[in-house]
Amino acid sequence: MTGTDETTAAPEDDRGTVRDDAVAALIMDRCDELASISSDPDRLERVHLSPEHAATNALVAHWMGEAGLSTWQDAAGNQCGRREGTTPGLPALLLGSHIDTVPDAGRYDGMLGVLLAIAVADRLRDEPLPFALEVVAFSEEEGTRFGNALLGSRALAGTWDPAWWDLHDKDGITLHDAFQDFGLDPARLPGAFRRPEQLIGYLEAHIEQAPWLEDAGRPLGIVSSIAGARRFALTMLGHAGHAGGTPYDRRRDALVGASELVVAIERISKETDTIGTVGRLRAFPGGVNVIPGRVEFSLDLRAEHDDTRDDCWQRIHDSAAEICARRGLQFEVTEIYRADAVRCGERLRRAIGAGIRSTGDADPMTLWSRAGHDGLAVSAVTDFAMLFIRCAGGVSHHPDESVTEPDVAVALDAFSAAVLDLARR
Numbered sequence: 001m002t003g004t005d006e007t008t009a010a011p012e013d014d015r016g017t018v019r020d021d022a023v024a025a026l027i028m029d030r031c032d033e034l035a036s037i038s039s040d041p042d043r044l045e046r047v048h049l050s051p052e053h054a055a056t057n058a059l060v061a062h063w064m065g066e067a068g069l070s071t072w073q074d075a076a077g078n079q080c081g082r083r084e085g086t087t088p089g090l091p092a093l094l095l096g097s098h099i100d101t102v103p104d105a106g107r108y109d110g111m112l113g114v115l116l117a118i119a120v121a122d123r124l125r126d127e128p129l130p131f132a133l134e135v136v137a138f139s140e141e142e143g144t145r146f147g148n149a150l151l152g153s154r155a156l157a158g159t160w161d162p163a164w165w166d167l168h169d170k171d172g173i174t175l176h177d178a179f180q181d182f183g184l185d186p187a188r189l190p191g192a193f194r195r196p197e198q199l200i201g202y203l204e205a206h207i208e209q210a211p212w213l214e215d216a217g218r219p220l221g222i223v224s225s226i227a228g229a230r231r232f233a234l235t236m237l238g239h240a241g242h243a244g245g246t247p248y249d250r251r252r253d254a255l256v257g258a259s260e261l262v263v264a265i266e267r268i269s270k271e272t273d274t275i276g277t278v279g280r281l282r283a284f285p286g287g288v289n290v291i292p293g294r295v296e297f298s299l300d301l302r303a304e305h306d307d308t309r310d311d312c313w314q315r316i317h318d319s320a321a322e323i324c325a326r327r328g329l330q331f332e333v334t335e336i337y338r339a340d341a342v343r344c345g346e347r348l349r350r351a352i353g354a355g356i357r358s359t360g361d362a363d364p365m366t367l368w369s370r371a372g373h374d375g376l377a378v379s380a381v382t383d384f385a386m387l388f389i390r391c392a393g394g395v396s397h398h399p400d401e402s403v404t405e406p407d408v409a410v411a412l413d414a415f416s417a418a419v420l421d422l423a424r425r
């Protein structure tokens, strides 16, 4: 890759595979460089359509150009790069991930996948391919700024809902106005849509964000599917009153009711093989000597199968009804996000498997993704598959997120080999 010492012989790892440690080191450096582009000097936060997003697109475009790709920013703020196959204009294999972050983020969630994709394009730059190769750095996957996730990949997939233009951030700026402030024209958004015949598939490399690969002592895994998720804004309504003067049998304490439900959510989720998380909870009016009359809280539900997740939600809802009846409370629900589970495409998944096998792991581990990814959205327009990379302790959405350079080196080998496997089929 440009900027590295090409004269150093690549070492062999303990499986006898030739690793490109110089490129892995460069990818790690670039992850550090991207992590410094943050709206907060003390922690990493980079949200959709921010000045940091623009700076990241510019830097990523520069690296794409060095890797031999022609670059453009699409109508949704996704940073794209392309090289042609053996004939100009062939359908494209997309490689990529996202460049936005959660608040107080780690430096690998999303970014590592983008940088690996650029490194693959660079490594294969002289390889004749029977498809075009494109790298996409999706503008928005996390939902941090506008609440709704996957905005970049949903634009690319053509599944954009015009109602989203009215979504607003914590300062009241609408998505529509944020597009304009970024220099994008909302009316031109359909220019980002891709048609199925323009694509042959989407491959994404991503840190696992769970501990199963590490527990199994393996650097890489094949993803079988991405969990479906539903997110709700929940409100428990009771009656505020004096903390001293209101007898227990006359209280309608919304926070005690909500707390009972939070515990029930954990129990029901475990019983139904679902992952349920209450990540945010606020009590009102919030006085130390006032019984809480209203509690607003969030619920995130994920499962491998949608019917499992929906059964869990039904049982949580029944439990809320029972708690409210017993405590004289009311319960309100707004569903704020829903993405159904998607399976990885067989042909692409086999290519990921072949890629991992080429690195010396004869029987790669397969696992389903508990985390959401851009493939959820891209699957509306083309098949996708994913390569998972071990991360320490499975820790993610936290500054302690970490990967090792040797794992990045072996991921680069596997990801490149997966692309070549597809090219030879």
Ligand code: GLV
Pocket (backbone or CB within 6 Å): 141, 142, 370, 371, 372, 373
């Ligand atoms: C995205 O990272 C999610 O799974 O919430």
Ligand code: MN
Pocket (backbone or CB within 6 Å): 102, 109, 142, 397
């Ligand atoms: Mn994430």
Ligand code: MN
Pocket (backbone or CB within 6 Å): 098, 109, 110, 141, 206, 372, 373
């Ligand atoms: Mn991610």
